[in-house]
Amino acid sequence: xxxxxxxxxxxxxxxxxxxxxxxxxxxxxxxxxxxxxxxxxxxxxxxxxxxxxxxxxxxxxxxxxxxxxxxxxxxxxxxxxxxxxxxxxxxxxxxxxxxxxxxxxxxxxxxxxxxxxxxxxxxxxxxxxxxxxxxxxxxxxxxxxxxxxxxxxxxxxxxxxxxxxxxxxxxxxxxxxxxxxxxxxxxxxxxxxxxxxxxxxxxxxxxxxxxxxxxxxxxxxxxxxxxxxxxxxxxxxxxxxxxxxxxxxxxxxxxxxxxxxxxxxxxxxxxxxxxxxxxxxxxxxxxxxxxxxxxxxxxxxxxxxxxxxxxxxxxxxxxxxxxxxxxxxxxxxxxxxxxxxxxxxxxxxxxxxxxxxxxxxxxxxxxxxxxxxxxxxxxxx
Amino acid sequence: xxxxxxxxxxxxxxxxxxxxxxxxxxxxxxxxxxxxxxxxxxxxxxxxxxxxxxxxxxxxxxxxxxxxxxxxxxxxxxxxxxxxxxxxxxxxxxxxxxxxxxxxxxxxxxxxxxxxxxxxxxxxxxxxxxxxxxxxxxxxxxxxxxxxxxxxxxxxxxxxxxxxxxxxxxxxxxxxxxxxxxxxxxxxxxxxxxxxxxxxxxxxxxxxxxxxxxxxxxxxxxxxxxxxxxxxxxxxxxxxxxxxxx
Numbered sequence: 001x002x003x004x005x006x007x008x009x010x011x012x013x014x015x016x017x018x019x020x021x022x023x024x025x026x027x028x029x030x031x032x033x034x035x036x037x038x039x040x041x042x043x044x045x046x047x048x049x050x051x052x053x054x055x056x057x058x059x060x061x062x063x064x065x066x067x068x069x070x071x072x073x074x075x076x077x078x079x080x081x082x083x084x085x086x087x088x089x090x091x092x093x094x095x096x097x098x099x100x101x102x103x104x105x106x107x108x109x110x111x112x113x114x115x116x117x118x119x120x121x122x123x124x125x126x127x128x129x130x131x132x133x134x135x136x137x138x139x140x141x142x143x144x145x146x147x148x149x150x151x152x153x154x155x156x157x158x159x160x161x162x163x164x165x166x167x168x169x170x171x172x173x174x175x176x177x178x179x180x181x182x183x184x185x186x187x188x189x190x191x192x193x194x195x196x197x198x199x200x201x202x203x204x205x206x207x208x209x210x211x212x213x214x215x216x217x218x219x220x221x222x223x224x225x226x227x228x229x230x231x232x233x234x235x236x237x238x239x240x241x242x243x244x245x246x247x248x249x250x251x252x253x254x255x256x257x258x259x260x261x262x263x264x265x266x267x268x269x270x271x272x273x274x275x276x277x278x279x280x281x282x283x284x285x286x287x288x289x290x291x292x293x294x295x296x297x298x299x300x301x302x303x304x305x306x307x308x309x310x311x312x313x314x315x316x317x318x319x320x321x322x323x324x325x326x327x328x329x330x331x332x333x334x335x336x337x338x339x340x341x342x343x344x345x346x347x348x349x350x351x352x353x354x355x356x357x358x359x360x361x362x363x364x365x366x367x368x369x370x371x372x373x374x375x376x377x378x379x380x381x
Numbered sequence: 382x383x384x385x386x387x388x389x390x391x392x393x394x395x396x397x398x399x400x401x402x403x404x405x406x407x408x409x410x411x412x413x414x415x416x417x418x419x420x421x422x423x424x425x426x427x428x429x430x431x432x433x434x435x436x437x438x439x440x441x442x443x444x445x446x447x448x449x450x451x452x453x454x455x456x457x458x459x460x461x462x463x464x465x466x467x468x469x470x471x472x473x474x475x476x477x478x479x480x481x482x483x484x485x486x487x488x489x490x491x492x493x494x495x496x497x498x499x500x501x502x503x504x505x506x507x508x509x510x511x512x513x514x515x516x517x518x519x520x521x522x523x524x525x526x527x528x529x530x531x532x533x534x535x536x537x538x539x540x541x542x543x544x545x546x547x548x549x550x551x552x553x554x555x556x557x558x559x560x561x562x563x564x565x566x567x568x569x570x571x572x573x574x575x576x577x578x579x580x581x582x583x584x585x586x587x588x589x590x591x592x593x594x595x596x597x598x599x600x601x602x603x604x605x606x607x608x609x610x611x612x613x614x615x616x617x618x619x620x621x622x623x624x625x626x627x
Contacts, residue, residue, distance in 0.1 A: 073536070085529075085531025088550065
């Protein structure tokens with residue numbers, strides 16, 4: 001879909017990009033990563049001709065970009081940047097249809113598109129369409145930025161640290177949504193970041209650059225397991241095994257048939273129930289399946305309800321979302337000293353849980369780094 | 382978006398009241414006669430206050446229109462790639478245009494353009510350029526780079542960016558420059574009477590020559606009121622151009 005052939009960009013004496021050759025297949029997410037000044041942003045900006053290469057050729061969909069009018073080319077390549085760059089004098093809706101307007105879509109089609117895209121990025125259309133950018137939080141603005149990039153349904157998305165300007169929590173949420181959206185849309189995405197975890201989480205392939213040169217271009221697993229050189233090894237970090245966990249989603253490995261009890265159950269019934277005999281810890285859910293807490297069967301007082309023994313930890317802090325990665329789950333477990341952690345959906349409904357052995361298994365036989373965490377985990381509540 | 386109507390209504394009411402006061406020649410005559418009881422003549426005889434205000438507005442209107450017609454494109458041009466190199470020269474030029482006394486420009490223009498309207502227009506237009514050009518440049522400079530990058534990256538052409546993004550975002554600051562220019566122009570335009578262009582400077586000059594304080598006051602008060610009213614009206618225009626708010 002996108003092919004770079006010996007692309008070089010020279011600024012005076014400095015080589016920003018040095019004979020870069022890269023082939024990005026359609027429907028894949030290619031993350032360009034490297035230390036600042038490595039040429040990743042320059043590379044991205046050459047793809048839509050915001051920067052002209054000194055030499056070499058760039059092909060998008062088999063067409064040499066040099067032969068296209070820059071404006072024409074750019075309208076076919078979605079563009080999202082770290083600073084978002086929403087037009088402050090236009091509403092969210094008007095911002096989103098920037099490119100459709102350039103392409104002279106009719107009004108009904110644009111209105112429908114705004115609604116569709118706001119829904120896609122998780123913002124209620126009726127609430128957000130008429131807002132102005134200054135009324136948005138950082139995370140909301142980034143979502144609108146992504147919606148705007150997707151507006152004309154371009155086959156290619158160019159994203160320059162699109163989640164760079166938000167707090168870590170919002171960033172993780174945006175990443176999860178990006179994964180979800182990309183699963184449906186299957187765009188060809190070129191994504192610039194300097195965040196290794198983000199790259200590992202989002203990439204189909206990572207292109208690691210340094211000093212304008214490509215160091216390695218491979219899948220995240222390949223890059224983690226077989227770094228091409230010392231720089232790649234060091235850049236990806238010593239905790240490579242831990243980073244691999246960033247590739248595994250909690251929902252892929254969680255146990256779904258978790259033992260739960262309703263908050264109205266009496267302690268006597270609980271003791272006699274098989275669940276309390278088999279499992280020491282039970283999850284407590286309310287009428288609509290929302291996680292209320294958990295308790296140790298041994299702590300149950302005679303005649304008292306499970307609430308008397310319940311561990312009062314807020315699920316919002318001590319449970320993970322189903323689209324979180326195992327890495328997040330593990331760090332949460334270490335933080336709270338749990339050996340397993342509940343998995344909930346957006347409304348806090350219990351979906352399952354993940355236990356430390358599951359994570360160890362996901363690490364594979366080859367690694368021992370994280371097994372050490374076993375000892376720290378300690379007993380659950 | 383809610384728009385407040387009190388501001389525009391007040392400005393319109395003030396402008397209406399001003400027009401009415403100006404049209405009441407008898408009020409002016411009575412007031413000035415009361416203030417200067419010893420003077421034989423207390424009201425400028427050649428034209429009524431209303432006529433003088435209209436003349437004045439003609440001079441100000443035409444020269445300010447010229448100032449805007451020259452200043453805004455000039456300001457835009459020096460922020461484009463093609464005019465970037467001229468930015469310093471233009472800045473120095475308009476700065477000089479404002480520091481150079483307009484009465485001297487009038488004197489220098491007279492041999493070229495003769496007596497009357499034309500030299501006044503030229504002098505005033507040049508004199509008012511500075512705030513228009515500098516605010517146009519400042520407004521365009523203040524458009525965030527990220528917004529421009531996004532606009533360009535999404536495939537907007539240069540004209541489109543200027544029209545749909547840069548000018549709307551800069552318009553308030555630009556309008557601020559226009560406002561300053563017009564207000565200063567209203568005061569300075571009294572000088573234009575020296576070349577026979579008429580306006581509220583006429584009674585002032587006449588009053589100086591005849592040592593008649595009433596004439597001077599008549600022109601000065603009317604010009605000052607006009608400036609205050611124009612400022613209020615233009616402030617409303619500026620406000621209307623402000624980017625949308627919560």
